[in-house]
Amino acid sequence: AQERYASIRDLPATSECGQRIVLYMNAGLMADLPSLKGSGAEGVGLFRTELQFLIRSKVPRRGELASLYGRVMDAAGGRRVAFRTLDIGSDKVLAYMKPTEEPNPALGWRAIRVGLDKKGVMRMQLQALIRGAAGRPLTIMFPFVAQFDEFRQARAMLLSEMERERKLGHVLPERVDVGAMLETPSLAFAPRQFFEMADFISIGGNDLKQFFFAADRENERVRRRYDTLNVSFLSFLEQIVDRCAETGTPLSFCGEDAGRPIEAICFAAMGLRALSMRPASIGPVKHLIRQTNLTDLRAVIEAAKRDGSQSVRPAVMEFLGAKG
Ligand code: PEP
Ligand code: MG
Numbered sequence: 001a002q003e004r005y006a007s008i009r010d011l012p013a014t015s016e017c018g019q020r021i022v023l024y025m026n027a028g029l030m031a032d033l034p035s036l037k038g039s040g041a042e043g044v045g046l047f048r049t050e051l052q053f054l055i056r057s058k059v060p061r062r063g064e065l066a067s068l069y070g071r072v073m074d075a076a077g078g079r080r081v082a083f084r085t086l087d088i089g090s091d092k093v094l095a096y097m098k099p100t101e102e103p104n105p106a107l108g109w110r111a112i113r114v115g116l117d118k119k120g121v122m123r124m125q126l127q128a129l130i131r132g133a134a135g136r137p138l139t140i141m142f143p144f145v146a147q148f149d150e151f152r153q154a155r156a157m158l159l160s161e162m163e164r165e166r167k168l169g170h171v172l173p174e175r176v177d178v179g180a181m182l183e184t185p186s187l188a189f190a191p192r193q194f195f196e197m198a199d200f201i202s203i204g205g206n207d208l209k210q211f212f213f214a215a216d217r218e219n220e221r222v223r224r225r226y227d228t229l230n231v232s233f234l235s236f237l238e239q240i241v242d243r244c245a246e247t248g249t250p251l252s253f254c255g256e257d258a259g260r261p262i263e264a265i266c267f268a269a270m271g272l273r274a275l276s277m278r279p280a281s282i283g284p285v286k287h288l289i290r291q292t293n294l295t296d297l298r299a300v301i302e303a304a305k306r307d308g309s310q311s312v313r314p315a316v317m318e319f320l321g322a323k324g
Contacts, residue, residue: 005283009040013286016293021268023286024080024276026254028052030068033075035279040286043080045202045276046141046254047072049125050087058096059121062128069132080139082202082276083129084181085122085154087111087143106216111144116153126161131170138173141202145180145187148194155197181254183207188240195247202276203240205255212236227311228257229266234301234312241271252276261288266316269297291323 013021024045025035029052036044052060052068073081088094089110102108115122129140142154155178166172182188183204195201205228210217212233213226226233237253244251252274257263259281265288267275277285297319304315 005040005287008286008290009038009283011040011286011290013289015268015289016291017295019268019294020273021289022252022274023282024082024252024254024274025279025282026276027072027279030071030075032279033072036076036079039279039282041079041279041282043082044072044076045080045082045252045274047081047083048087049083049085050092053086053088053094054092056095062124062131065125065128066131069129070134073133073136078136080137082139082141082179082200084141084143085112085115085125089114106210106218112142112150112154113144115142116150116157119157122154122157123161126158127165130162130165130173133173135171135174137175137177139177139179139200141179141181141200143181143204144183144207146184147186148190148197151180151194151198182240184211185236188236188243192247195243195249198249200250200252201240201244203237203251203253203255203272205253205257208255209233209257227313228260228263229311229313229316231305231309231312234266234270235305237267237270237272245271250274259285261285262313262316262320265289265292265294265297266301266312268292269294269301292320 013023015021022042024043025039025041026046027033027044028048052065069083089105089108093099100109129138140158142151145151158178162172177199179200179202180198181202181204206217209228215222215225217223241251251272253267253272254276258267258275259277261284264275264285268289300315300319301312304312309315
């Protein structure tokens with residue numbers, strides 16, 4: 001399928017109306033990195049670091065991780081790689097972690113909550129990231145931030161590890177961008193100071209949608225019940241876009257929906273300028289963005305919102321059909 005899009009692989013994802021959209025790929029293993037070149041992705045918008053922890057029978061060592069992160073950055077050849085710190089709990093359970101019996105794991109002790117409570121592992125991982133960068137620019141994002149203070153604390157941990165590494169004589173990254181994943185609706189309503197402090201925000205659409213509609217992403221009965229193009233969800237995305245625009249905070253979207261061409265053009269029409277997806281989705285998404293007038297599409301979406309539609313999908317399909 002990638003051959004089909006080979007002719008546009010090195011072209012930018014610029015819409016018919018001239019809007020540039022940055023397309024990144026999601027990754028989690030060294031083996032994913034060769035796709036960077038093949039897919040035409042402009043970098044890695046989400047590197048799921050928990051995979052290294054999930055595939056092992058015990059906690060990986062700092063040196064091992066530092067070398068892996070370094071090799072990932074080598075393979076990316078200077079392109080941005082957003083390393084997401086350990087996102088465990090809920091659907092991601094480590095073999096060597098004492099299982100915690102939780103009535104609702106998705107709402108439980110997971111991701112940054114674990115990192116802030118059990119600081120040892122997170123510190124070790126931050127040190128490995130700093131060492132792996134070996135002087136290069138470093139991008140780190142914290143998963144599942146639900147309130148400003150969690151981000152502030154996690155960021156403070158990173159800054160204190162930087163100071164520690166400096167004292168130990170390690171070379172520090174040339175610059176560090178520290179972002180938060182917006183995966184709980186609460187974070188969209190955080191104080192302005194959060195948006196100012198975050199170097200970027202990435203919407204984790206899989207979780208955000210699950211919590212927005214209160215529909216378990218793991219439950220076959222309900223996971224497809226609510227359309228991503230539901231007007232309420234799109235309006236919510238629009239609010240997030242607006243809040244980020246107020247403070248000039250770069251915003252991206254990295255859930256599975258970003259890799260679905262129809263969803264992707266709608267996100268772009270709603271003002272998202274960066275999308276991160278499976279490598280195989282880059283070609284199809286870019287192809288459709290390049291053919292779409294996002295201003296016209298936005299007008300179609302706004303009209304569908306006004307006329308009481310539940311989802312804008314029928315109107316969007318009609319708009320695309322009319323174009324041929
Ligand atoms: C998300 O929630 O959309 C996301 C990108 O993270 P994950 O799917 O790993 O939870
Ligand atoms: Mg998530």
